[in-house]
Amino acid sequence: MTSMTKISSILAATLVAALAATGCSSNSNNGAGSAEPGSPSASASGAAVEPSGSASAEASKEPITLKLMGPKQPIQGPWEQMDFFKEMETRTGIHFEFDNPPSTSFAEKKNLAFASGELPDVFFAAQLTASEEVTYGQQGSLIPLEDLIEEHAPNIKKLLDANPDIRKSITTTDGHIxxxxxxxxxxxxxxxxxxINGSWxxxxxxxxxxxTVDxxxxxxxxxxxGDANGNGKDDEIPLSGSDIGAVRQSILPAFGLLTTDVQVNDGKVLYAATSEGYKQYLSxxxxxYKEQLLDNEIFSHTNEQFTAKGKSGQLGVFLAAAPFLVLDIKTDEDNFLNPTLPALTSxxxxxxxYMLNNGVQRGTFAITSHNKYPERTMEWVDYLYTVExxxxxxxxxxxxxWKWLDDAHTTWDRIAVEGKNIEETRASNTPDPGNVIPTFKSxxxxxxxxxxxxxWLHQSSEPYLSIARMAYPLVYFTDEExxxxxxxxxxxxxxxSQMEAKFILSKDVNAGWDDYVSTINKMKVSELLDIYQAAYDRWSQSQ
Incomplete structure (x- = not known):
């Protein structure tokens, strides 16, 4: 297996999935998937975790059986055969009976479980929405976890104590987790x-x-x-992305904005898409676009077509999880020749x-009212928040x-079994591939x-963290809101969305701007802002 083949098998699927999960084509906040500087994604480091000899590891090992529901991804093997669950049963005495609908139908099966009252004891990789947490928590189908965390989850408690914004972001409007x-x-x-294409x-x-934008x-x-690709043809596309949302992430922050939706500046919410900064971005x-420096197919091409442009040597600047996913790169070192575009100013x-992705993904694990052993269950999941x-x-x-490569434990690598690549092997050992599971990635x-x-990808990202923030915190809205x-x-x-395309393709942004703002005001954006402000104020003032 060549070096780049190994990279592709390990990274390609996970990087693309991670990038897609951040919503590069959308800036909708909707109260789920956002934070602020110093919030969960910015301050998770420093949350010390207990070693394997903690209270979690010393919990009772008396055998019990619980029912667990979670989505099975196509790449995964049967969950009952996974080393992860077998090892956890050895550690804790908890055996699971699994209900694993295919990921494509999991939401439907989950909703049916709530509607019928035939609940599992545990939802794992649960994909619970904020609305489901609030609705089924208040109805009693999901039990509150905050007291269990305090008494039976020292690692989760330490993480939350070290990062109060995480606690605020997983606490619903009724005060429960x-x-x-x-x-x-x-x-x-x-x-x-x-x-940026380094060879160009x-x-x-x-x-x-x-x-700077200039x-x-x-x-x-x-x-x-300048015939940057050196083929003698006028086929260079200086700036592109999988869609306009990808390009927007590169350019919009230069004008002081992190979204086209709701943004908080100094405790005050604003609607970004009617701001002067957004108008400057559109201009x-x-x-x-007019000078063909922006891909003129940005509103129509597919992700596959975008990637094909990169592989054929046509792209200069582009957003992607890694250069090798877009450019025709042969070796590890070829990646390193392509620098990142810094945070621009204007x-x-x-x-x-800079835009900061959310470091907290809610709704991954819940205990239902059918569970007769909530304390043991909390101790079980608490171990996943340790390094081990x-x-x-x-x-x-x-x-x-996986294995350590040296006695000093400075480097580790994954192990692939014969006949499977690394991701296939991992997916037969653990439910993590393709799912968002409860854990702390340190x-x-x-x-x-x-x-x-x-x-290198981590190192390339570090310089942005000091200036990165998210548009709006991860909040819960009331049912009425x-x-x-x-x-x-x-x-x-x-x-x-429609007007963004129209303005970028238009002859003159100024010509239709006032009518555009007037139309948005008539769509009751002020009411929307009132709701977001109220939710933000609750979040900000909560403990």
Missing amino acids: YSLPQVTELAHNLINKTW MKKVGVDQAPT ELYEMLKKFKE FMNKL EYNPNPV GAALANSGIEGKG KEFNYKINNPVTQ QKRLNVLTTDLNTYV
């Missing part, structure tokens, strides 16, 4: 990066990556006019800011699913993986 999250502090997971920079004589414009012009994008916004437990959940048993373990590209938001946002989001 009904599900556990996955938390990551891994830089590459928190930052989506835009890459060298060809046209650009020595430094641009730091410098970016000049570089893109050189790419377009800049319009300029790039005359409108001189202070660099997270390693087990991610890659299986040490020595079988730098302490994950940064030691024996993969130079993975390590959520119902009203569902009504308000349906037409509003569609209109903003």
